[in-house]
Amino acid sequence: MENTEKTQIKPFSWYPGHMKKAKDIIVNNLKLVDVVIELLDARIPYSSANPMLQEIIAGKPRLVALNKSDLADTKVTKEWVAYFRQQGIPAVAVDAPQGRGIKQLVSMTEALAKPMTDKLVSKGAKPRAARVMILGIPNVGKSSLINRLAGSNKAKTADKPGVTRAKQWIRLGGNLELLDTPGILWPKFEDMTAGLKLAFTGAINDEAIDRELITGVFLQTMAEMYPDRLRERYKLAGDLPSEPHELLELIGRKRGCLVKGGIVDTEKAQRIVLTDFRSGKLGTVSLDMPPQDDGMAEDEQ
Known part of the structure; x- marks a missing residue:
């Protein structure tokens, strides 16, 4: 891939208005949630990560869900899960359409939110469900994951990227409450x-x-x-x-x-x-390999 820079592709300076609006929605509503789930494509965890996310979530507890794991190389996905955990970020591989990894995702999310919900109760507030926001770039399967979590087609799905647009709250039983937001893509593809x-x-x-x-x-x-x-x-x-x-x-x-x-x-x-x-007709394929050192540091996520 060393000849990549010689291609005719422009620097992907694609940042439609709805993307900026989506970012604004996220920033304005982060105070309402306890945990952020970052949804990545298991085939390309590095490439599908939003480099602005760490700055946007500003200290919120974060969980990485590697979706489309059925299409990715299982060995490499396990290495990615281990890598994120080494960075102090809980991670789990999921296959939203088939429901694989969903129970683990829910339990990990509830555990991350518990300190916040317990703190509210200790201050006299009534017990409430953990509040979650799922963030991901378009076409990483966000709507499919939401539908699986909710147990029905709550979110509009389509094969084309960016179909999820408006904010909506979705109840996920008694222990989770989801704030859905549009997927966002970074404003300039420098990589x-x-x-x-x-x-x-x-x-x-x-x-x-x-x-x-x-x-x-x-x-x-x-x-x-x-x-x-x-x-x-x-x-x-x-x-x-x-x-x-x-x-x-x-x-x-x-x-x-x-x-x-x-x-x-x-x-x-x-x-x-x-x-x-x-x-998936070419078999399970992973095109991003986890770093063998600290090359993918927090500020690169």
């Missing part, structure tokens, strides 16, 4: 590699990216990290082509993406590759 990985997963709307370029970089990354997944999925034998466009063309031919004259329909092939990755 180009992180921006590319977000594009791979669909966290950035496909209409806002150069799909040919994104697919090429994705294939280059997969060829370096998970070559056997490409061979298995697309029935490729031997060494993979070193040039991404040659690899895409080979995949396109294997998948029958041909037009008149036997030419590969590269746009169709690009859609197939990205869809296969996002749906």
